[in-house]
Amino acid sequence: MIESFDAVKVISEHRGNAFIIPEMTAGTELPIITRMADHDLPFNWAAMGKGSSLGLGLALARPDIKVIDLDGDGSLLTNLGTMLTIANMAPPNLIHFLFDNGVYRCTGGQIPPRAGKFNFAVMALEAGYANVHNISDLKTLEKSIDGIIDEVGPTFVRLEIKPGVGPSYPYVRASDCVENFRAAIARC
Numbered sequence: 107m108i109e110s111f112d113a114v115k116v117i118s119e120h121r122g123n124a125f126i127i128p129e130m131t132a133g134t135e136l137p138i139i140t141r142m143a144d145h146d147l148p149f150n151w152a153a154m155g156k157g158s159s160l161g162l163g164l165a166l167a168r169p170d171i172k173v174i175d176l177d178g179d180g181s182l183l184t185n186l187g188t189m190l191t192i193a194n195m196a197p198p199n200l201i202h203f204l205f206d207n208g209v210y211r212c213t214g215g216q217i218p219p220r221a222g223k224f225n226f227a228v229m230a231l232e233a234g235y236a237n238v239h240n241i242s243d244l245k246t247l248e249k250s251i252d253g254i255i256d257e258v259g260p261t262f263v264r265l266e267i268k269p270g271v272g273p274s275y276p277y278v279r280a281s282d283c284v285e286n287f288r289a290a291i292a293r294c
Contacts, residue, residue: 107268108244110205114176116244117203120251124172124201125164129157129181155184158192158202165197165260172199172255179206179226186229192260193234200260202235207267230262242266 118126161175182188182204192202204226227240237257241247247265254263 107242107266108247110207110267112244113203113205113247113265113267116247116251117174117176120255121174122172122255124174124255125168126174126176127157127161127164128176129154129178154178155181155188157181158188159185161200161202162188162192162195162197165200166195169197169199172201173197174201174203176203176205179204182226189230189233189235189262193230195260196234196236197260198236198258201254201257201263202230202260203263203265205267206264207269225264227262227264230264235260235262237261239263240266 114128157175157177161173165173192200206226225240227238231238236259237254239250239254239262241250241263243266254261
């Protein structure tokens with residue numbers, strides 16, 4: 107199993123100029139690891155379950171840039187249909203990382219429905235993602251990351267993350283999110 111902080115660090119170090127959408131836990135960790143680049147969303151994306159939908163929209167609107175979504179298992183469970191839509195639309199520039207830790211980390215460590223009884227990587231394969239990876243240790247992630255970043259997607263990467271309880275998610279005003287998002291898109 108991988109510590110989520112370590113996974114975010116590896117992805118951040120190898121992302122190049124990719125636009126990154128840090129959702130939930132990753133949204134609290136990425137700003138600690140690195141200053142977010144000017145083209146990143148300058149806020150923690152707090153719409154649980156909608157990071158992959160936002161990533162799809164950005165990937166389709168901006169095929170000239172790589173888009174990386176850092177999603178959580180609890181978040182994805184609230185929007186499973188996005189996997190079929192992503193596979194159907196097939197954006198070649200989208201990488202969908204799933205931090206599968208078996209808990210709702212940001213809200214206190216509750217267990218999501220059916221945790222540990224199914225595999226998101228198998229679901230992504232069946233949905234029709236072009237590339238699917240199932241990574242359970244940091245060394246494999248470090249060895250694979252450059253190849254994953256270079257793949258023609260959509261690409262799905264399930265990371266087996268150590269469970270835990272993280273910091274509470276910071277309050278973000280919706281109006282600030284909208285303005286910050288517009289500014290980030292304008293810089294792309």
